[in-house]
Amino acid sequence: MKKSPLPLQNACGGSKNQSLGKEALVKLLRWHFGHPEFRGKQLDAIEAVLSGRDCFCLMPTGGGKSMCYQIPALAKKTGIVLVVCPLIALMENQVMALKEKGIAAEYLSSTQATQTKNKIHEDLDSGKPSLRLLYVTPELIATPGFMTKLRKIHTRGLLNLVAIDEAHCISSWGHDFRPSYRKLSTLRSHLPGVPILALTATAVPKVQKDVIESLCLQHPLILKSSFNRPSIHYEVRYKDLLDDVYADLSDVLKSSGDVCAIVYCLERTMCDDLSAHLSKNGISCAAYHAGLNDKLRSSVLDNWISSKIQVVVATVAFGMGIDRKDVRIVCHFNIPKSMEAFYQESGRAGRDQLLSRSLLYYGIDDCKRMKFILSNADNKKSKASNSQEELSKKTLTDFQQMVEYCEGSGCRRRKILETFGEKVPASLCGKTCDACKHPNLVAKYLEELANTCIVRQKFGSSQIFMSSSSDTINEVRTSEFWNRDDEESCSEDDISDSDDGLAVKNLARSKLPKKLGISEKIECLQRLEERYYPDKSSDKQINKPEKNAISDTLRETSKQRLQNALKQAQQRLGNLKIEVEKSASFLENECYNKYGKTGKSFYYSQVASTVRWLSSADYTGLTNRLGTINSSLSDDAPPETEPPAARSPLVEGPTEITSSDFHDSIRSETSVAVSPTEIASPSTRLPPIPSFSQFINTRKTKDNRSSASEKKSPNGVQKNLEKRMRLQ
Numbered sequence: 001m002k003k004s005p006l007p008l009q010n011a012c013g014g015s016k017n018q019s020l021g022k023e024a025l026v027k028l029l030r031w032h033f034g035h036p037e038f039r040g041k042q043l044d045a046i047e048a049v050l051s052g053r054d055c056f057c058l059m060p061t062g063g064g065k066s067m068c069y070q071i072p073a074l075a076k077k078t079g080i081v082l083v084v085c086p087l088i089a090l091m092e093n094q095v096m097a098l099k100e101k102g103i104a105a106e107y108l109s110s111t112q113a114t115q116t117k118n119k120i121h122e123d124l125d126s127g128k129p130s131l132r133l134l135y136v137t138p139e140l141i142a143t144p145g146f147m148t149k150l151r152k153i154h155t156r157g158l159l160n161l162v163a164i165d166e167a168h169c170i171s172s173w174g175h176d177f178r179p180s181y182r183k184l185s186t187l188r189s190h191l192p193g194v195p196i197l198a199l200t201a202t203a204v205p206k207v208q209k210d211v212i213e214s215l216c217l218q219h220p221l222i223l224k225s226s227f228n229r230p231s232i233h234y235e236v237r238y239k240d241l242l243d244d245v246y247a248d249l250s251d252v253l254k255s256s257g258d259v260c261a262i263v264y265c266l267e268r269t270m271c272d273d274l275s276a277h278l279s280k281n282g283i284s285c286a287a288y289h290a291g292l293n294d295k296l297r298s299s300v301l302d303n304w305i306s307s308k309i310q311v312v313v314a315t316v317a318f319g320m321g322i323d324r325k326d327v328r329i330v331c332h333f334n335i336p337k338s339m340e341a342f343y344q345e346s347g348r349a350g351r352d353q354l355l356s357r358s359l360l361y362y363g364i365d366d367c368k369r370m371k372f373i374l375s376n377a378d379n380k381k382s383k384a385s386n387s388q389e390e391l392s393k394k395t396l397t398d399f400q401q402m403v404e405y406c407e408g409s410g411c412r413r414r415k416i417l418e419t420f421g422e423k424v425p426a427s428l429c430g431k432t433c434d435a436c437k438h439p440n441l442v443a444k445y446l447e448e449l450a451n452t453c454i455v456r457q458k459f460g461s462s463q464i465f466m467s468s469s470s471d472t473i474n475e476v477r478t479s480e481f482w483n484r485d486d487e488e489s490c491s492e493d494d495i496s497d498s499d500d501g502l503a504v505k506n507l508a509r510s511k512l513p514k515k516l517g518i519s520e521k522i523e524c525l526q527r528l529e530e531r532y533y534p535d536k537s538s539d540k541q542i543n544k545p546e547k548n549a550i551s552d553t554l555r556e557t558s559k560q561r562l563q564n565a566l567k568q569a570q571q572r573l574g575n576l577k578i579e580v581e582k583s584a585s586f587l588e589n590e591c592y593n594k595y596g597k598t599g600k601s602f603y604y605s606q607v608a609s610t611v612r613w614l615s616s617a618d619y620t621g622l623t624n625r626l627g628t629i630n631s632s633l634s635d636d637a638p639p640e641t642e643p644p645a646a647r648s649p650l651v652e653g654p655t656e657i658t659s660s661d662f663h664d665s666i667r668s669e670t671s672v673a674v675s676p677t678e679i680a681s682p683s684t685r686l687p688p689i690p691s692f693s694q695f696i697n698t699r700k701t702k703d704n705r706s707s708a709s710e711k712k713s714p715n716g717v718q719k720n721l722e723k724r725m726r727l728q
């Protein structure tokens with residue numbers, strides 16, 4: 001261990017129980033960690049536990065909670081601090097960082113070599129351990145063998161403190177509930193007199209109460225820092241009012257300079273799709289999600305941490321333990337499941353306390369989808385003491401708060417803080433959220449959004465969440481997107497794998513869990529859909545087409561959009577000779593024939609991707625696609641030098657639907673100028689919208705057909721089709 005600046009024995013006054021004074025503690029902080037002063041409530045927490053008092057410490061993400069147990073470990077002359085941590089990778093990271101500073105720290109987990117573990121145990125059994133901090137999983141604590149060892153250490157007076165990091169995991173009301181944390185409730189009775197420090201960034205009052213009660217904290221000092229993150233500016237943009245959300249995000253990232261950013265998406269396919277789009281726009285980025293292999297994930301993470309890439313487009317797999325301080329933008333491309341999740345994720349911005357930005361893209365369809373997912377999320381939480389019904393209600397109430405954050409016109413910062421029970425004056429924000437900075441504009445957007453919703457409700461394609469709160473909650477809840485493995489099936493000193501842990505697992509190069517294959521996921525979704533519409537009858541299905549009619553007017557509007565995009569493409573490519581009207585009709589017809597039959601959402605999506613494709617397609621791409629209907633075009637040779645914009649073509653034309661098209665079905669196109677009356681009088685008879693199962697089965701058939709024809713196709717076009725059709 002690095003030699004302490006303090007003659008510890010003297011500083012402690014030779015007595016084990018006497019605590020260091022403030023000055024001595026600051027010295028330790030400066031010497032070991034190089035920080036000039038304690039932050040916020042750190043010193044209070046440290047002093048409390050050093051005096052033997054229990055402490056509940058609530059500090060925001062990046063607030064510096066670790067210091068609250070690391071300094072006490074250094075302040076005592078002998079003995080250890082036991083730190084309970086939910087993820088092996090988190091322990092590995094902290095231990096690595098402490099060792100680099102010359103501090104004697106170790107962790108015990110199933111991933112370590114037996115030799116290493118034996119050495120640690122020998123040290124613990126020695127009666128005078130050299131270790132200062134020992135990190136363990138909650139599962140290990142629960143094993144009788146390890147508890148016996150802890151009791152022995154305690155009897156010898158060598159257990160100075162038990163710190164429970166991420167203590168909210170103990171509560172089934174928290175967003176990261178882990179059944180194994182419940183087992184920590186025995187600590188108090190097994191280790192009487194040892195102070196317990198519970199640390200969390202989750203400020204929900206119910207969680208606080210649960211943590212304090214479950215850990216049997218006795219008259220704990222409760223320290224709560226404000227959850228306000230003044231350096232983060234908050235903003236919501238409305239997908240349904242934007243022409244092209246991808247382009248909008250591209251612009252945001254480009255105009256911010258080469259800054260470090262995280263873009264959160266709900267699904268893996270969306271990450272891939274968006275990342276590819278941003279890359280094509282010259283943004284240094286990569287996708288990160290549990291569907292990628294270990295090696296790829298590790299390299300994405302390494303590249304991002306070392307600033308080789310600036311933007312990570314990720315699912316929530318990119319979470320707990322990510323400690324890059326200079327993240328300037330955290331964007332939620334889809335609405336998160338709760339304010340808690342939003343706060344944690346957006347809180348990854350500005351850990352260096354410098355100005356940063358939280359941008360959320362809110363879309364009505366995203367909202368519907370999330371609600372569906374949450375209503376069907378898994379029922380593991382029912383294993384806890386709270387009833388399933390109560391939890392289900394809570395899940396939807398939590399989501400409702402998130403919707404209100406987006407759909408409300410009041411100060412966003414205030415809304416976040418109020419969610420966590422903080423009452424703050426209106427002036428606190430100081431125009432650091434869009435609602436305070438541009439109240440009229442936000443009000444206008446919300447009005448437009450409401451109008452769009454009315455139109456779409458008439459359409460039958462959408463429904464704003466707030467107006468549909470009476471929906472029933474299904475009995476079985478399963479989520480595809482942040483499923484957690486059953487911890488109770490874990491080996492005793494192992495931890496469960498979770499998406500949240502993936503990123504840090506990669507940091508530490510740990511083994512990753514095996515996730516469900518796509519086919520299992522599809523089956524699962526199909527089953528869920530059946531549960532979601534338990535009373536669906538064929539009659540109901542027959543009624544659907546009317547609602548989803550694609551009128552001539554709508555088709556005309558789409559043609560117009562395509563014409564405009566074609567004209568722009570023409571200009572971009574140096575007056576390319578195409579018959580704009582004819583080409584637009586051709587493209588629109590393609591969209592209609594392929595997807596019109598499956599409903600408006602797919603049709604919208606298809607038109608949208610065609611417009612996107614046109615905005616970056618190159619000469620060859622356009623020729624291939626439109627050559628047959630533009631004889632002048634196919635006869636022409638491509639211009640000798642293409643303008644720069646055409647040099648990075650989209651490889652694939654929007655010939656087939658991708659899963660992201662399916663999921664993110666209505667992007668910018670929902671705001672097309674179609675009046676409700678026009679929509680209500682469809683002139684085209686349409687077949688029913690397929691259920692998810694039908695859609696998947698259709699896709700499977702198409703997939704088969706496509707791969708069969710690919711074998712015959714020498715030009716590779718089918719390969720692209722197949723690629724775009726993949727669901728994962």
Ligand SMILES: Nc1ncnc2c1ncn2[C@@H]1O[C@H](COP(=O)(O)OP(=O)(O)OP(=O)(O)O)[C@@H](O)[C@H]1O
Binds near residue numbers: 037038059062201
């Ligand atoms: N007193 C301090 N002065 C300056 N920097 C500090 C201080 N205390 C901690 N830090 C730094 O703040 C960063 C965040 O600390 P830490 O990881 O402990 O936060 P946390 O509250 O545990 O966050 P999370 O909720 O994400 O786990 C670290 O880089 C740490 O070095």
Ligand SMILES: [Mg+2]
Binds near residue numbers: 065066165
């Ligand atoms: Mg922490």
